[in-house]
Amino acid sequence: PILNVISTSPKDQARLKDIEAARARGESDTPVVVHLGYSVHGNESSGANAAPAVAWHLASSTDASVTEMLERMVVVIDPMLNPDGLARFASWANSYRGATLVSDPNTLEHNQSWPSGRGNHYWFDLNRDWLWLQHPESQAHVATFQQWRPHIFSDFHEQGTNATYFFQPGVPTRTHPLTPQSNQDLTVAIAKFHAKALDARGEFYFSREDFDDFYYGKGSTYPDIQGSIGILFEQASSRGHIQDSRNGVLSFEHTIANQVTTSLTTLQAADALRDQLIAHQKQFFEDAKRGAAANPNKAMLFAADGNPARLRAFAQLLQQHGIEVHKVKGSVNVQGQEYNATNAIAVPLQQRQQRLLEAITELRTQFKDNTFYDVSAFSVTKAYDLASTKTALDVIGETYSAPKNVGLKAESQIAYAFSWNNDDAAPLLAALSQTGLRLRSVSKPLRVQTTDGAKDLGIGSIVIPVAMQSMPAAKVTELVKQASASTSVEVFALSSGAGLGGIDLGSASLKTVERPRVALLAGQGLDQTSVGELWHWLDTYLHLPTTQLSLDRVASTSLEKYTHIIMGDGSYRFSEEANKNLERFIKQGGVVIGIEGALKWANSQSYLHTKLVKAESGKADSAKKTEGDDKSVEKSEKKLQRLPYKDQDGNAAKALVAGVIFETDVDRSHPLAAGIPRDRLPVFRAQADVYRLEGDPYGTVAAYTSSPVISGYVSDENAKRIAGSAAMTAERVGNGSVIMASAALGFRSGWVGSRRLLENALFFGKAFEKARTEGEEE
Template sequence: MKYYTALSLLLLSVVSSAKPAYSPAPSQSTLPAPQQVLGFTVGDWHARHDQIQRYFEQLDAASARAQLEVIGYSHEQRPLLQLVLSSERNMQRLEQIRQQHVAAARDGATLPDDAPVVIWLGYSVHGNEPSGANAAMLVAQYLAAAETAEVKQWLENAIILLQPVLNPDGHDRFALWANMHKGAAPVADPQHREHIEPWPNGRPNHYWFDLNRDWLLLQHPESRARIAQYQQWLPNVVGDYHEMGTNSSYFFQPGIPSRNYPLTPKRNFELTAELAQFHAAAFDERGQLYYTEESFDDFYVGKGSTYPDIQGSVGILFEQASSRGHLQDSINGPLSFSATIQNQLTASLSTIRGAVAKRAELLAYQQSFYKSALQQARASKIKGYMLTESADKTRLAALLDVLQRHHVQVYALSRDWQDDDNSYAAGSSYYVPLQQPQYRLIKAMFSTEKTFKDNTFYDVSAWTLPYAYNIAFTALNREPASSLLSSSWPAAPAKAPPLTAGAYAYAFNWQDQQAPLFLQALLAEQLVVRAAMKDFSALSGDGEISLPAGSMVVAAGLQQQQDWFERLQRVQQRFTLPLQAIRSGLTPTGSDLGSHNFSPVQLPQVLLLAGPGMSSTEAGEAWYNLERLAGISPSMAEPQRLAQLDLSRYSHIILPDGNYRSWQDTEVTKLRQWLEQGGVLWGHKGGAAWLARVGLLKTGVWQGEEMSSLIPADNLQYQDKELLAGKQRIAGAIYQAELDLSHPLTFGLTSNRLPVFKNSTSLLQPSHKPFVNVALYSEQPQLAGYTAAEYLPRIKQSAVLLAHNAGKGRVIAMTDNPVFRGYFYGSSRLLVNALYLGHSFSADAG
């Protein structure tokens, strides 16, 4: 026993004594070091967000070079941190420097000769890429404590904005996993449990979104806080620190030259290459492997390294091979967590070294960027874009909010305006001029390009914001008179006036995005609600009012709760949606209020399948949008548990994209029985394909090799392999669906054309039975983004949305993801309608 105890102590001693020595490090500093605050050396354990925060707080309290700010909070209410670092002289006049910097960039003001360059270092936007977050402590310590001439020169000539953990919720999810599997000695075996994260892993945020795709879309508080700081500071250089596969080395940009965004100026790529010389020198000195101009592109402008490029900054992507734990074998030998941290420290300091050396060039470039943007805007045939939406002011307001967060100037039409044959109404039309500093960003936001120099994309090829929000937009060749434009309008509609008691019924329009949330709140209060299946008019205190199909009616005679009117009043005061008081059940036009054309609406009880074998991103998108747009927090369960679940608890089951390979006859039979008893089953993408494959959805699917075979593969050389794969893939493009507006699943949508997002080659075949095809792709389906010409004939033959009976239940299937990245508000209405109106139609598929 004594022998084994001694051996164990010796082993622990050897392991604990192998402490990493990071370089460079400050010497003889009185400031707190990370290990003093953490209780361990950086890299020994995965530091949690609260531990990183505690270190930054102590550094802030002790150093005159550092200022810590809480710029927001994550979904799980973790603080979002930003540490500002500079010389003591600069810190004393920080706001003055910021104002001068922004005025010079966007307004052309003259900068003083000693103006500092602004450097942004952002770490670990993917939670399971923790080397950056842990290195951030070492970077901050070195900049705050080092007394070398070089560091003093850096701080005198730079303002450094350091955001240590861009995704604290995902970061802590991964840190817990890695730490809970750490042994007395690190296990390098790639098959070790530590290196195999469970679904959904630590990469995404609380709702399983990839925050590095949200810089432009701004659907999450982490992104909104980050962009507020970006727009406040307009950094000259943005370092975006990530991790990649374990068998890689280290990547820094330039990326693949042919895949840069075309609106990014050439000078940006030249500066990126010049800064790369500093990274290369630093890695050469340490003898570390690295590479450039492969693997990654700079096309989608909603990522951390490309969003800056379209706004006068130089964004640089850094990718470190990941240890995905404390130590892992790789083709380059054992890769330790501390080694990954060291490389991120090296790249962070080389970024600062290069940016300070190129200070004058970077400041001049930023000024010339915005100056040339205004010149290009003046020369452009297109003068701006008009946004128009009259039926859904909430959805329009959501788009306007995103534009303004990016400092895009938007003007409301104060009077009606006619442009040739097009009329634009005041109150529902908003003008976005191109003649403004954000010219290039606006062009990117509104882009409808379909052809590209390189058809291979690391991410999506289209992201047109008005299409996503289903807001009509027009490119204008002339501007409205300035007297017609107002730069101010109500930030939010006024609350609805108090209700008058004693009405026969109360009704609200289903077209506004608030309507489903309003309905859910009414149902939660146990009010009885009916949905109009057809247009009708009714008599109110103000005369006759018209209400379209889908409008919701709360009839006094149906209510079961004695205090129902007080409940109705409470709910109404939470929303700005007008609630109409109706005097009589006898209607001037359309069905009377007691007709069967007013369908009962029930409070949905939703089960969302979410677990291994499925896309966590798409499951998260469904979860997030059910809560935001329908007011429903779903139950969630792994597909592997379906056989054990009591499905009678649920009115609706949602199958997002996934393979569902674990389901056999038992699960199919159980779903079929639940359906036939009255359930509503929704599936999209892989979920829809699975429904078709097992016969629950009565249609066929075009996908896989059948689609790929449409692309000729004859007479190709090996070097053409990537080109062929790019053509065979739909990386992400926007298409046009044509809707049957008389179908309940389309209620609330006012146009029979709806943009939808497609990022797979799977296609549902249309039904030959009447009334089953709710939406088909249009004859000219491609709106924006790349699609191989060979695919278009097949796409326009396909169905977007199918719905039919299954016993007492309903099956609803969509080819595409209706809630892509959370910002496709337009197509999300189809999923919301399935929840509240899923029993309001009947269609026999045979």
């Protein structure tokens, strides 16, 4: 569990439950509430080390300034937002410190290896998870936040060793436009208290630069859309006990003292500005209510056809954020999409959290400022790939509750089958794959007779033969029953092996599903959050044992014991032996799945057809090997390039793809597109490399559309380059295959819509045929 310390006057301690209940009801006539959160990044440890000092000070001080302040205030202290990351960092720093402290930045103590303590157990950045709530830590923080509805939430971090001290406000133009001006005004008023106290200590500091307040999935921005004031603090980091910096030797004690100082000035500010903070919160929700009342629309509808698991996960996410979710009353049809009680949910617009709902579902392509500290788009509707609309009709039914699990409906002597459209299907298949059962996947749609009537089995549907197994029929039934019992998947019992539409169960179009034995490449040079995302998906969603294979062991490991090698984002610099080993693995039947940075590796392998497209010429980079690139660099350097120095930042921002939602066109006849509900699939990408598959017109599973930007900032030039390029490709190589994607398909584990493509790559990675070109014999 995540433990909090609650500090207030003895009188209020005695009636804490009442105050808590009043806060949860949204009453404003309560003590002012300050929520202090420390070290969400575990390797920024001054915060977590300041927390006990702050708690002790509040508990023990007999000074009237403290005791009187606590008469009017409740302080919720979350001493370490990321316990696992903090432990990983502390263990590292303490393991390398000596009896004589070393301030040299080059020493091991100051340079934690991969993965660093920034992330949590799964290497995720918890300070990006406030929206997606994929981890127990964030679920606990948000539950506390929703319970207490603090007036201020403070988020204590560290930055580079040579920096000074930062507190918000950040860059004014980089504040999310839905955050009201009064929030920023109060942030400025609060900042004066920090400045005064740091001045007294002779500390240098800065604000209004660098950090932004745009992405509501960060701890210091999440509160801003809920009537609260989120404040980011960044202390220069000693990353260990002492370290040389531009400002002299920075000691750990000193960094802790600064964090204690601003913790206490936060409380002083909250006390002094108490009336304004309470009025701001009250006004925020009154304005939201007025806005909702004036809106002709009454509800937002979200639908996921044939995918109750997706709808359930989405509804539960909204509920954790304090957003009311209801069943749909009656049915509504908007532009051919039906919304009803079984496939959709209704979310009323007239509710307290209406603004948060708007913020996390809106789409935006125009921005005051093109620089983003994190992503520029975060629509949950797109991440969950839901059909959605607003309606003025009265569609709000009873409060949503998850439907009952379905599982196996009847027994069969022939086969069992289930559709791939449900998000619970992949974990079910993963579980079945561990039982020793022979499993088949449908690569061409068929229609079958079941005990429940005729059913269509679309691409990706799973068929489990009953007789053709190495175990008795009763055992097969028992295994299927057990595995499916706790899922929303409906498992059909087939009454005949004859197909009703031409294809029978014995068809070669039913492909073997192998038990995945996955090696996930890990180590220095790779993006730990990207690799962590893949590990988290394999481990906690699919429950597949996953080998984390160190990059430096690729050359010497017998790769044939694996079915899949998965490459997350990052930079792959393999030796010739390692590349040869990978090539052999693929040609002998292995499947390589790579995303984002892995494209550069694929591009450098001459036997692959996955090719990066050059930015300048727009031509594929296929003819040249990577070493040959130097010539083109020389050529462009001959022309003198000259740009105004002040434009540097803006131009750099244009070159980036700042975490953007793009529209792709999916070839839904391809086995690797199984379970994707519409031809248009939103994906998230944050890198600028553009690629295509050469020589195989059938291998592009998803491509960016001609006008692909759905939400977020991307320069016109980059949007043009990305339009029409490949989002996901698949090529057969020897007996194996290579599947690549330019998007972060399972981004932050919240992008469950496009993550289906990864699940397909895992289970159907060889369920498609090699492209047959003219003159080639099969």
